[in-house]
Amino acid sequence: MTSSALAELGCQVGDAAGDVARSSSAQRDDALRAAADLFVSEADSLLAANDTDLARAGEQGMAATAIDRLRLSDARVLSMADGLRTVAGLADPVGEIVDGWVRPNGLAVSRVRVPLGVVGVIYENRPNVTSDAAGLCVKAGNAAFLRGSGSALESNKAVVAVLRRALVKAGLPAAAVTLVEDPSHETAIEFMKLRGVIDCLIPRGGPGLIASMLEHATVPYVLDGDGNCHVYVDAAADLAMAEEIVVNAKTQRPGVCNAAESLIVHRSVAAKFLPRIQRALFGVDLVGDEATRVILPDLAPASETDFGTEFLDLKLSITVVEDLSAAIGHIGRFGSGHTEAIVTGDLGAADRFVREVDAAAVVVNASTRFVDGAELGLGAEVGISTQKLHARGPMGLEALTCLKWVVRGDGQVRR
């Protein structure tokens, strides 16, 4: 695809974004519900398109886990439909008057929540992301400009075709959900440079994509980063609660960003807690620092690299610290700013941890696994931002909007 063809496509998406922004909530919800119905009634055509992708992936020797992500099934199609219905049922973020006041000269000032415009999403080979991302974008009054993986191209085209029919049915322009059908790397780079076309780009992918964004992107973006999350077991922790939380945070779903990767234990409870948690984490590969290995001598030593790594696996690094300050220091050094938890019965320690730990989410006496959009009550999630600007932590519909200043006067001029 030439860069001028991509820019031209972008202009169409931009025009569509204007139409979506001017549409009513009801119209957008209708479009999402119509798409949900079509997904169910036309599941066969989606599965057929997916089969084409799966066959090619098989020929190319794609890894089994990747093929699993790529695969659509009746259940996954139903779940895409349910997702759209859930999003349609959420409150419309657009039009919220965030705040407002009257100036001494009589000017009435307010800030109103409005759509971003064109939201770009670059993602890997899960075809359900096509539907999820498009649904959230349209709900919040935006157009979705999607660039999925080449390995899912036929599936994504089929999903987008259904979404577009639903948009048109609801009186919205088809181009409000647009897929870049050229999966080349060059086109992805051009996509990141569509400044003036893409109002916000959300990359959903691994470190390679993030590095490419940092190097090439000129459009504004929100990064969905790593989660090197810690659980700190304080001197005043209820050790039974701590055990349950650590086990849950590490093992309930180890491959996700809000799983715990590292355990920090206060020296005064280490001798009691470490043997207990070792038993409870049977089957998890534990590595520890020197102080940990005095108590658990069979552990392999934890390197600096271990403490800095998001294992995304049944592996946990452990350190024993002198006090709360050392725990906060360790998190400051190795944390990725995603989610950090403390287990304690000491109010002062909890408050200090909450205040001083610099992360998108701080958790007191609960599992790190709760830090996602659905669990925290956002209804749906675009991703989890580990950056500080615009959106931090789980991103719901609000992250797909921005504010507009509205100033109403009756002839005021500035002196």
Place this chain on the structure above:
Amino acid sequence: MTSSALAELGCQVGDAAGDVARSSSAQRDDALRAAADLFVSEADSLLAANDTDLARAGEQGMAATAIDRLRLSDARVLSMADGLRTVAGLADPVGEIVDGWVRPNGLAVSRVRVPLGVVGVIYENRPNVTSDAAGLCVKAGNAAFLRGSGSALESNKAVVAVLRRALVKAGLPAAAVTLVEDPSHETAIEFMKLRGVIDCLIPRGGPGLIASMLEHATVPYVLDGDGNCHVYVDAAADLAMAEEIVVNAKTQRPGVCNAAESLIVHRSVAAKFLPRIQRALFGVDLVGDEATRVILPDLAPASETDFGTEFLDLKLSITVVEDLSAAIGHIGRFGSGHTEAIVTGDLGAADRFVREVDAAAVVVNASTRFVDGAELGLGAEVGISTQKLHARGPMGLEALTCLKWVVRGDGQVRR
């Protein structure tokens, strides 16, 4: 300055940011008030340092307007001190609980406003920006990492030295306000790449700086962009009000970003309004499209370039449109997303303009000149963002903060 020396300096600023974040509001306000007192009592030393810069600028043949920006005077030093006292008197944005709720499982979720951390500012040769920017950063609990122009280096060093003495007096680390003393272009580029050190970079400068940011920056940033602002005089406008607003928006201070650069007039009032505004704007260079020149034949023709240009001068482009839709379309095509105004007595037209014009600020029946932080009631301003992410429009203290999720439980784990 080597890039490792810059990174090392950045680490010091990062450590200081932690201390500022943990400090009390009162401590930070004390620091700003102490700096204000020191500016007044030691104005002579600031002026002496400024003289060094002025002498060098004179030798190098700097333009008179640039020298004016560089110059400090007793009045400007007093105004810097007043600025710090005003900021000290504002409400502390840090600690605000933005929202919160309880989940069905009993988890108490809230979002709390916290400092960004290290705020970088790249700016030109006004030494007062050093004080203004540092004051706002510290007030919002951040450390300020400043890179000013080489031509103002001695002035900036003197201003920063005073600020640092005041910080230390209030028990805060000197490094909370740090100036990069190497004004080379290479160091500026390195500065833009201090990812993991600078939490938010605010470039205050012209198109060259913006282009350099887009090319090189890997740190998160907020752009302070151009203002190609329009006033649209609707069919239902009170023409006396329209005249006053257009004259104010264009001429009250033509060199700033919220001045009007273009006038859009509804066809039905053009024959009456255009001759009137031409008389009222005597001395302003007017250029018009064909329909305008039918009524004002002595005008030079306005090119596409004219309509796309932020003149920052006593020059105004004029177009006559068929209707409100055409006015909104013209703004969509040529506006820079800063401030757009309508003059009308028609509620429907006002509401539609507010809803459909995509800009940081939309103004009804008032001058575009009100769109700045002080006039809208923010108390102070870091800049005016024309981007949509994080901060849009005038940026006050809130733009120097971000949110943190706080999740409190009593042992919840995820099933």
